[in-house]
Amino acid sequence: MDNLSKEQSLYRFITNEGDFFTDDYLDESFAGKVFDNSFLGKKNKISEDDFAASSASAATPWGNSAEIKAGIKSAMGKLRDLYGEYKAKIHDPRSEAKGIIKETSLFHGKLLEDILWYRYEVIGGKADNDGHPVPYSEIYYLNGPDDKEKSIVPVRHIIRNKNDASVRMLIMEMQPEIENGAYSPGGLCKQQISGKTPEEESKLPQRYFREQWKDVFKVPEGYHISPSVIRDAISEISHGEKSLRPEYILLLAGPKIYLIKTDVWDQQSYLMLDIDELISGMTASQKSENLFTIFWLLVAAPELLGDTGMIARLIEDNRSHAYSVTSELKTGVVNVIKILGNEASYYFGKHPKSCFCQDFSRTGKEREIFNTAVLNDCLIYVYRLLFIFFAESRKGELGLAPERDDAYDLGYSLEHLRVLALRKLRSRGENEDFFFDNSMKKLFALYGKGSSDLIIKNGYRPEGKGGLTEEWLRRIDSPIFSDAGLTYFKELRIRNSEWQKILKNLSVTRRKSKNGRIRTGLINYAALGVNQLGAVYENLMSYRCYYAEQDLIQVHNGKETNPDHYLLDDYDNLGRYDFKNEVVHDPEDPNRPLIVSKGSFVYWLSTLDRSRSASFYTPVSLTRSTVKYTLQGIRERLDKGEMDYREILDLKIYEIPMLSTIQILAA
Structure with a gap:
């Protein structure tokens, strides 16, 4: 178990719904992260001696770490046998819903106690004569026992904190997520528990009836199940009274186990572990013990009810990881806007009769309008690029870009261009040419007009599979892909060298490895959710721009290390500052200040303007x-x-x- 598998494909038994973790966090190192943060790993706070010393107490009923490792190995073999028997029973074509539900509940009991170690000592409640925990022995009142509505939610086990008896964790169950002939109860967001008759429920999709569950739990007289939809019941629990609100809900559904953290349930975030996929992966892998250990550590009692807080640690580590990527993208976007603004000045400077040059010479209010128009053009380009990166990273999910299509991937895609952008341009001609610009304009036009425009221009409609059709790429009906929204950039040509800088800033991430070396990689846009993209958008609200009318220097408080908080001042005022501690130095010559040259595009942080305009991103x-x-x-x-x-x-x-x-x- 010490050398965990690094093959990411083996972990397909984990479904990461709603960015419980960001997708790129579930990489080949995820197994190591789980192991290291568990009580078996390097970062645990409980030593082997602590386990041995406390193994006799009721607070730690799992034994010392050596005993636990041996127990995990034993549980792996038990799971194969237990699941094999259960699967054979529920796949009997003669099985009816009522029988399947009862067999599934019995399977859940053995899974909890024998495999995941949710034993009476840690579950509490009532025990039978053989010491096994009794399911549904305590009623979970959604709004407390004095609720006038008499609403309850079926909960298999209520696990409480010993110090104040508040609810720590709930274990619930629902129909198994399987397909067996006419039996198809659906998934977490489809199944329903209801007290109505089948006739009354015939209008509702994906339901199950109280009559089918009477051999598993009974609703006390005078009470009713509400909410009837499991998804809604979990939502109500997640917003309930603090003493009744658990940190985790373990929802069992036959071959599938849902790990729900109530404070992120509103975002529909949870982990789903598939036992069927797990056993298939264990059969195919030479490191099946490692694979089972990861499964076990994510949902077993010693972790979820122990003191190491592995899940919380993983979430915190993931947030730090996501913050790092988001911070790099924020910086990259700001750099891109600066590159675009300066490239506009460079290109149009060679065309003195252009509207850009004519407006550049204006002063006062008209100059402010000019600066705002340039910034708007820069932002449109940035939004176009971010949109396409995101669309291409989620082709199958969003359907906004052709999937597995060589014509698009090699002829148009931004992904292909960003790979080319990492290649070194060798000659001045390659740097000054417009290959990337021509490609970008075609790509922008493709999203703005759709493939139907290409069909019209080419004058033909190829037949057969893979041919160009109107559905190949549908037009994105958005102002950001309409050149009508551009003031100056309709005529702008951007050199290859600058497009390379732009794509690198939006593509490359740099991280320190354990040995201190800087490792580069590509930003995984598929792993970025609305939160991360929203943070990038929010960051842009804080900036304003202008073209420097004279040479400037960057200055800062001697203790300030964040470049975003540096200020600009005229070069002529250099003598007012402590050159060593308050002036930003030229990285190539520490004896000179870093100068922002006259005519340069300045994109600067201005939180005051943002506060005045009340521009804020809604989380x-x-x-x-x-x-x-x-x-x-x-x-x-x-x-x-x-x-x-x-x-x-x-x-x-x-x-x-x-x-x-x-x-x-x-x-």
């Missing part, structure tokens, strides 16, 4: 809640059959902060 946690409760009435009407699903297409969405469309993204 995804707030947008999800807003959208959830706005649409709740519509969803209830759909569930009751009072509204047809097709009517959703006729809804109009009105969003006040339309610039970011963040509410629409949440919907």
